[in-house]
Amino acid sequence: MNKLAILSAITSLLAASGLTGYTIVKTTDIEQPNFETREHRITSIIDGDTLKIKTGTLKTRKVRLIGINAPEKGECYFDESKQALKEITQDKNINIEKDISGLDKYNRLLRYIIVINSDPEQDNIPVNYYMIRNGFAFYQSSPPDNRYRDLFITAQRQAQTDNLGLWKDCDYEEQASVEASALREQSTEPSSPECIIKGNISDAGYGKTYLFPGCDNYDRTIIDTRKGESYFCSEAEAEASGFRRATNCPTK
Known part of the structure; x- marks a missing residue:
């Protein structure tokens, strides 16, 4: 030596x-600064909305796809949904994309998955969107992770119209009705006339912001408590709950 x-x-x-x-x-490998930006390899498919990626030597992590909900084991189209996710990702390199939340309550990573196309002239494949658009999974509202909410809603409507996948072979009309109802925002009134600061969670991926009278769009902003939105009595209360002042609000 x-x-x-x-x-x-x-x-x-x-x-x-x-x-x-x-x-x-x-x-750990997941704590490395390039974890979110480097390419990953999928090691196994759990079901139509959950998979495992390799995070290091002999290490894997479960990833739950944001904004979709696939049939559970024993439900109609479980096998087809799982197989579709396997086929689209098998032997492919992927990128992952984080929204706002890092983990769900089961300690799974919450991410969007993009399959990288080796042909530079061909499009990459946004897997979450693909699963909804082709009828392999439902759209599932998952606030505050709503970056692609409108895209996913449109994808589900198109899959239903085209009678694709589970919309063709399964009786999910009742769930479709529930989903459609869930997509409609429900306006909630403040509990007190003194508490009129609106804590809004953006569907466009801008995060949690609050607005007070005098802010642009204040009157047009709907507060839906089902999404985690709320009214606050003061700016300090809103900020303590993780909301920041909207950029279109005047400086007091």
């Missing part, structure tokens, strides 16, 4: 023991 290798080994041992001016900090 040469002197450089010996010195390197001694330094590593001292650092790990805390006997030098620094310590070795181990980080």
